[in-house]
Amino acid sequence: MIAQDEDMEVSDVLDRVKTGVNAFDELVMGGLPRGRTTVVGGTPGSGKTVFATQFLAHGITHYGENGVLVTFEEPPVDIEANMRSFGWDLPAWRKEGRLAFVDASPSASDEMVVGDYDLAGLLARIDHAVKTVRARRVVLDSLTQLFDHFIGDPKILRRELFRISSALKKSKLAVLMTAERNNEYGEITRHRLEEFVADNVVILRNVLHREKRRRTIEVLKMRGSHHAEGEAPFTLLENRGVVAVPLSSLRLEQQSSMVRVTSGNPAIDEMCGGGFFRDSVTLVSGATGTGKTLLVTNFLAGGVAAGEKSILFGYEESRGQLFRNASGWGVDFAQMEAEGKLKIVCLYPEAQGLPDHLLTIQGLVDEFKPSRIAIDSLSALERIAPDTGFREFLISLTSFIKKREIAGLCTATSKSLVGGESVSEQHISTLTDSIILLRYIQEQDRMHRGLMILKMRGSEHAKEIRRFTIDNTGMHLGDRFEDAPNVFTGGDPEYRR
Amino acid sequence: MIDPILRLYVAGTSATARRAEKQLAELQARIHPACKVEIIDVQERPELAEKSGILATPTLAYESPERSRRIVGDLGDTRRVLDFLGIELKGKSA
Missing domain, CATH: 3.40.50.300 (P-loop containing nucleotide triphosphate hydrolases)
Structure with a gap:
């Protein structure tokens, strides 16, 4: 037989x-x-x-x-x-x-x-x-x-x-x-x-x-x-x-675009050599309160101001909180949504498994057809995931964003207030094209906020650490830190001269 | 009232099918009063096999108003077959 x-x-x-x-x-x-x-x-x-x-x-x-x-x-x-x-x-x-x-x-x-x-x-x-x-x-x-x-x-x-x-x-x-x-x-x-x-x-x-x-x-x-x-x-x-969910590691066929889009903040655009690339994924990493959500808000508003549609997936804050935050920085999310330029989706990470989250994102992106997407934050999603699952999720997410040729901005929360890497950073740093670090930096008896571009694939970028302040019109970049602090180990006095 | 009927489902004219038909004839000879008998070739009448839910051949189905019972495979042990189907043997003494 x-x-x-x-x-x-x-x-x-x-x-x-x-x-x-x-x-x-x-x-x-x-x-x-x-x-x-x-x-x-x-x-x-x-x-x-x-x-x-x-x-x-x-x-x-x-x-x-x-x-x-x-x-x-x-x-x-x-x-x-x-x-x-x-x-x-x-x-x-x-x-x-x-x-x-x-x-x-x-x-x-x-x-x-x-x-x-x-x-x-x-x-x-x-x-x-x-x-x-x-x-x-x-x-x-x-x-x-x-x-x-x-x-x-x-x-x-x-x-x-x-x-x-x-x-x-x-x-x-x-x-x-x-x-x-x-x-x-x-x-x-x-x-x-x-x-x-x-x-x-x-x-x-x-x-x-x-x-x-x-x-x-x-x-x-x-x-x-x-x-x-x-x-x-x-x-x-x-x-x-x-x-x-495809094992997207099978193929790496995304084309890279040389078209730049604004981050929503002219000073950051300048530091990046002219803005983010259109089909790139940028990671913003920082401790709580350093201004990650503000960068996300700028990124979305910058897109809308340039006539692009933007979508935000929020996993940490409610719509109400996000809207209040934005209006505190002079950005009117409600108006943008009413004009059909913006879509804000808030979900509990625990509401569904990671593959379902990914499918939700893909479904809404394909329906709304935005030119930019923000995820706030990856750390919240990581919380619910088994280890291998999170990596697969990140691979699929970043390759999806690139395939759709849209600009992506993701946030990750570092666990320590001053420097240090979060687990999601380790995972995602190889998968994202650009990394922006936001850090608390101590100078004498004062705490400042500092921003630096850690990586910008395919482009020159500023290497210095810039101070910044936040007020009711948003983020303002100031001078560079002269007495260069170590942003990776934070406030360890050994590293300070 | 519907009369009880013995239906034998076989496949084509294989040796197994012929043996089953012979065994059915032996069974018939021992049933009293005589019971209606029908032989169905599932390859010719697949719709009947579908209707009765036949999977295996040979299958001998005894359908009476009270009970429906089936035997699949070897029908050589007349006494066991009739006993399972609940049909009384002729003369009861055998």
Whole structure:
């Protein structure tokens, strides 16, 4: 039987079938190969049925490829009800002849299995459904249920599933089968199904990490094809289904623009060599009260004054506070919003997981189409994230901002009042193009505020540390500090002459 | 009232299918009063297999108003098969 399967390895270029989960299709170099069987393994509640249904729904809505859903677990009526919230109208497609069910859910009648048998009944029903709707995609959800149904010799089932898989592949169908796993990081599937039916193996995980749910998708094996390695985070969204976050480290294809935009403060523009680059991400780092939110306000107002639309995602302060702060510096956020030039979105970091935050940002940016975006602050988001999750979030966020060719400004709060690095700085410093430090600097018996440009990718910039003051018209840069303080270690007297 | 019926679902004309049909004939001979019997080839009538939710072949289904029971696989053990399906043996003594 194995040899016969090997003979089918003829197609030189595999025809790719898009799953409807864009970031996943990228992981597998364009989609799942047609004429192959993919096993999607996951623990209960990991999103297998949603992923599988999306695979069918996407074919129906985007490619005119009809589908067959073989359900071993829930009756079709339950699946139709459960999938409605993802925006998939299964009953309508069924009535239009674009989707057919094979209902193999447990029946009420008593059944006894004795000796040898085959699954010709199931295969005949699948064949019949495929022919009826002229399907090109087939889902079997989930195979594990079949093993619970036909308890006894698992060898018979394995042989039969292999037969079904081979038959469907011969008909040039794209086949997706789901299977249950017992543990997130253990054997691939119960009954080791993947060993005898799968050309490709995909794992969905739903891991509890530091009291946060973290869903990921991983491609374990793709026969005769390359795939990206690693776990890509994903989330389940209303009206969209599975939405994965791309491992954007895959490609670094952003073009860099030489167009400068204003920071909203002419003196800072001058220090940066003429302003920020349009498709760059700038990090403003400073202790609490040093003026980060003021720089954000200037950045947004500067954009609006230049006729650009700006968006702010605030994770620390409420809208009311932000509006009050801004008007304290002579900036009227309410007026700007009323004119449709500004959008301010305030969210509790804890309201959702990081992948969801990222999708919220992406969704609103694509809807509002701003030319600049500010995030205040990354430190607040870092608070809710598992370590690897935050880095992935930053990579995805910065690459998204650059892809959209908009100017980004993010803030990070340093933990000590005078100098020192925050964890997010360590993460983000390599990912951002420019870094502005805001520091409290002691001079004799007085505390001053100091600003310096630490890094400005692709440009000259001022190297000195400038004092600045804040009043009811905003930020004012003054002289440089002559007696150069150490902004990294702060008020350590050893560094002061 | 609907009469009870024995339906045998087989696939094509394979050796397994022929053996199941033979075993059904042996069962029939031992049932009294005679029961209605139907043989369905799932490859020719997949819609009937769909309607009855048949996955495996051979499957022998006994459908009566009181109960619906199925046996999958080897139907050679006549006594066990009839016992499970709840059909009385002819003469009761065998």
